[in-house]
Amino acid sequence: MVENGIGASVRRKEDKRFLIGKGNYTDDINVAAQTHACFVRSPHAHATINSIDTGEAMASTGVVAVLTGDDLAADGIGPLICGVTVTSDDGEPHRAPAHPALAQGKVNYVGDHVAIVIAETLAQARDAAEKVDIDYGVLPAVTDTGSAADEGQQQIHEVAPNNMCFNWPFGEKDAVEAAFASAHKISTLDLVNNRMVTNPMEPRAALGEYNEGTEEITLHLTTQNPHVHRLVLSAFNQLAPEHKLRVVGPDVGGGFGAKIFVYAEELVVGWACRKVKRPVKWTSDRTEAFLSDAHGRDHVATAEMAMDENGKFLAMRVMTQANLGAYLSTFATMVPSYLYAFLLAGQYTTPLIYSEVKAVFTNTAPVDACRGAGRPEATYLVERLVDVAAADMGLDPAEIRRRNFIPVDAFPYQTPVVQCYDSGDYEAALDKAMAMADYDSFSARADEARTRGKRRGIGLSSYVEACGIAPSAAVGQLGAGVGLWESAQVRFNPTGNVQVFTGTHSHGQGHETTFAQLVTEQLGVPFENIEVIHGDTAKTQFGMGTYGSRSLAVGGVAIAKACEKLIAKGKKIAAHALEAAEGDIEFADGNFSVAGTDKAMNIAEVAFTAYVPHSYPEGLEPGFDENAFFDPLNFSFPAGTHICEVEVDPETGVVEIVKYTAVDDFGKLVNPMIVEGQVHGGIVHGVGQALLEGCRYDSEGQLITASYMDYAMPRADNVPSFDIDYAPTNPPHNPLGVKGCGEAGAIGAPPAVINAISNALGIKHIDMPATPENVWRAAQTAALG
Template identity: 60%
Template sequence: MAQDGIGAAMKRKEDLRFLTGKGTYVDDINRPGQAWAAFVRSPHAHARIVAVRTEAARKAPGVVAVLTGADLAADKVGILPAGWLIHSKDGSPMVEPGHPALVADKVRHVGDQVAVVVAETRDQAREAAGLVEVEYQELAAAVTVTQAVAPGAPLVHDQAKANTCYDWHLGDKAATDAAFAKAAKVVTLDLVNNRLIPNAMEPRAAIGEFDRATGDLTLWTTSQNPHLIRLLLAAFTLGVPEHKLRVVAPDVGGGFGSKIFHYAEDFTVLWAARKIGRPVKWTNTRSEAFQSDAHGRDHVTHVELALDKDGKFLGLRERTLANMGAYLSQFAPSVPTYLHSTLLAGCYTTPAIYAEVRAVFTNTVPVDAYRGAGRPEASYLLERIVDVAAREMGIDRVEIRRRNFIQPSQFPYQTPVALQYDSGDYGATLDEALKRSDWAGFEKRRAEARGRGKLRGIGISTYVEACGIAPSAVVGALGGRVGLWESAHVRVHPTGTVTLFTGTHSHGQSHETTFAQLIAEKLGIPFDNVEVVHGDTAKSAFAMGTYGSRSLAVGGSAIVQAVDKIVAKGRKIAAHLLEAGEGDVEFRDGKFTVKGTDRSKSFGEVALTAYIPHNYPAGLEPGLEEGAVYDPKNFTFPAGCHVCEVEVDPDTGTVQVVGFTAVDDVGIVINPMIVEGQVHGGVTQGIGQALLEEALYDDTSGQLLSGSFLGYNMPRAADVPSFRVGTKVTACTHNPLGVKGVGEVGAIGSPPAVINAVCDAIGVRHLDMPATPERVWRALRTARKA
């Protein structure tokens, strides 16, 4: 291992600019002559637009333009597409209503965009937006999934009968029914996976610019995948030549999934900029972000587990209503299906599984991928029902998991729900987590807490997830409308330093550091000699971007392929310089050496020769720059064990997390400092989901009650403890780095561990998230009465 290569806890290249206020986020950018946009958003959950009167706004100071849904319709642009097609059980395609960037006929959620005002300043734009008079005819709203599927519910889209987008299933129903028929015990559970608002700290922002002289369009936007946004703008929403459009996502202040998607505002600023011939800038307010960023989760689920008399799992059934919100955001259809029910085997050998998922339109903000995307919903229902089963059968919670684990000798392991796990050692992460959390000593701590009047509980979850999405052909077969490979271009400069151009995007993940370590290791050059460029379609080649913990597993593998090509070409050059056969030259530690001799050429000498090819192999192109794309061979399967310890105040119902241990197997670790940081963040989001966060709508009016940080409870420093974090490694067997991905494990493994701990503390069978003081207090009272 090089000191600054794979496995080293290198300090980050990103830090200096962020620590000194020199980062460049979209809102930090201003273009000459720019105007500002402000959106007119619906105050109603569901209403017909009778009229939009713009005269007063047009006359307001500084106003340049007012554009409405009618203008959009007249231009025949701005319909945001879905990126994934799911088919129902009966073979019919999902109902796929278009999502207009500005609506003309009816609004379908609070915050739906009706018009945009462009003015000289931001204040003028916002003030004039308040002067646009929209006359609405209010309609009854379908707010929750349960309401939306009830007979006679208001229809969000006329073409979606019973508000159903699709009614999908996965698995072998007959085999699962047979498993239940022979079960010694069946456990059932109804649970809700609470709706969340991602709330990356940087609000979304965009600047559109049009150069009339050249026809070039540029969009600066807060995106996790600028190439995808460019493709969607070019091919679907704006219909412009892709080569004339540049999309730049500079420093981006967190995403967590919410910045994957092609949003109405991205399209609108570019469309408006082209119309008025000036750059148009827009920055979301946080309050608008609550009503316009895609939300996450929101499942209502019934789950059943069949067991034999010894607690072996025989079968699992799931029935879920998944909220899509008012429109289909790009990847929404895939989240409760192929990113969710495919994970229902978990770490276990359950032989028969059958899942039914009905996706439902409601008068709420669209729901899409949020850190974990479908897998937290899977780990939660699974790890909850396993705990309930253990409790009802009188089997120890740890023991019931061990009895059902897939054993290391069983890999590759084919689950009954489509996935084939390549590697793992679930007992190893479990053992380590039990040790680090002092599971064995818990009862002493419980007794000590009781003496202080506190109810102490401990909870565990053992999870597996799937990331590194995914072989393009598989994605296509499952309804994905994209390929999911990744690109890398490695440019070796004449002096031997390197610039990497990656199609992934870093918005907190630290790619500039991790990828540089990877190249430093593979080329044997100093870490400081590598620069990583990302986030600009004019610089890096087309690729799919960052989400689903894929950047290292897929993007990193592309880097390895490109580096391998560099080394292969370098070997030809070195062999020529060393007057040796190519097969006799080996590359190690930054040197090309003739095997068995001390005759060598450094990487720098070879690079220089490639650009000054005076003494050079005949027929070989000068230069040293290689590109590669990597299409993954399978998903990767990170797994692990999380243990949570809580104390509950029985008088107030307040839950404090007093200990949290995460032992994860994310495959080979490039930078342990960064890996631990990813787990800390993910676990905190999971604790937020379990105890604090809930996007709450009034179920009659459809008003968003948790519409700002005043009403939406974000985890703060005092809400979480310091974490005990560790890794156990089984290498991924099908990518060249052996890496699996770490971005989402924290948010996937932790919520069930927290709720299992709360249930253990207060002695109840189940409690829905978030376990707020009120819910816990009421559960305690109910338990006492019983």
């Protein structure tokens, strides 16, 4: 194995700066003549704006400007867009209400942006913001997902009758109904997928600077995808031409989806800095983050499974109502549609699936991707339904899964819901996880717990996810407005060290380390001589950013392809220098050698020759610096089985996770230490959803979980340590043999936890979050023998 190459748990390059307090997050950046911004936000969930009086605020100490939606409209900026079209059952595109970055005549959720106040200090901006006098005409609010489209509901947008964004049926309805009509047994489950607030620990921020000389705007943003921000802000929001807009995502403190989207604050700060001819900085506080970051999940669904007498799945039917909030966020329509319904086959051979998704508007914050994005919702529904089906059939949950798994020899496997899984061995992961979890002796542990008045439960979750969304042509056919390739540039400097530019963005994933490992493996350059650069549209060539566990599976391959080009060019240079035929040059371990001889030169010498081409192949371009793009042929399909064992105290409703086992298939691991960390974090995100996190609006549309006092984030004493292992298979589509690992835990964990609690209490179902109060109530009504 190459030192620090693929498969090594190399310590991370990025850690030192974070550990000594020298990280460089957006709010850490301060520039000369900087002003500070505060957004005036709607205190009402639904209201007309009769008038805005900015006079007193403008006269307030230190105020530079107070700008409203009228100013924005006058400059032709915006509105914000949603980049994916879903066709509704009437053949029309989804309903897309205008989404102004500053309200124009109406507000539609608490936290909606009404004005920006810019002042010399943040305190002055905040003081003045309170002096902006807005006359609201308050309207009734719609906040409940399940009833938002009901007859007689308050209408939110004129363009969306019955508050419907789309009704998207998918699958063979008649065939599914026929299968249900002749089924031996039908299992049914109603469930809620609880709304989450994504909560990366670094709040969102924006710092805009305008250079009057070059007419260029530079925006430092908390972004997972600087190039996507630049493209959208330029092409759709008219902020500035793309070549006059630089977007920098410096160190970013976590994203989990919430920092993919183009937000109102980002556009307004970019516009305002040009308007006031001063740098403008805005940093969200945590309550603003709760109010205005895009939220996640929020489905109400009914799922049914038809089975034969052996518990073999014949057909599945799923009716879902999904809350998209007050406006469409950047990728909102895609999450409860393509990223959800296309995963409803799970790991099973269910031949017929019918899904109907009704997406609704409510007077709540926009809902979009949150770690997993659609796939956790699909997996939770499938894996909960499978447990209900097992109980209905009198089968062990492991047994019903085995009977329905797609067998290892059936890959590639075409599911009835578009996806063609390229590789997997689901039974291997299940077997390994059951052995690690000591599944077979669970009943002894349950008996022992019972002697202490506790109830033990064990829950399985066998998930599959689709990440590295691709290929571009397919997502284009589905209605996406972008391509989903990735790009890389690998540049040797004349002195032999290497700069790797990637279009993905690292905000905790450790790309600076993992990608350097790829290059050291492929080119034989020492790990310490490689620097990975990302996050600045002025430095990196192009990119689509980081989300959907795509960075290694897509971006890593682009790097590998750029390295291949360097090797090919290096062979020409070495052949000339070593006076051999190009076909006789071999490359290994960083050395170009003439086959069968001891004549060789290393890649650093080749790079130097390319920049100092005194003796050089005729017609060959100087330089040792290559670009590559990669557009995958298919998604990658990580999968695995997670097993959660809980102990429930029926007297208090407190759930303790006593053991958690995860066996995942991520293909080849580049840095096992980093992968394991991604799994840990994902599991706790999922455990948070299952046990703790529930975003709640009251009937008037006030967010009653708008701080860490009210919204329960998982803390160190809520979770155990985890047992992690792998059951890898090789994805044939991926040249590096890698899948994706960032979202797996958040997808696998929620059903494992809820299956375990249901098992402990002997109940059919409990909705998330299974807080002590909810569990206690369930325990009171359960027949606990």
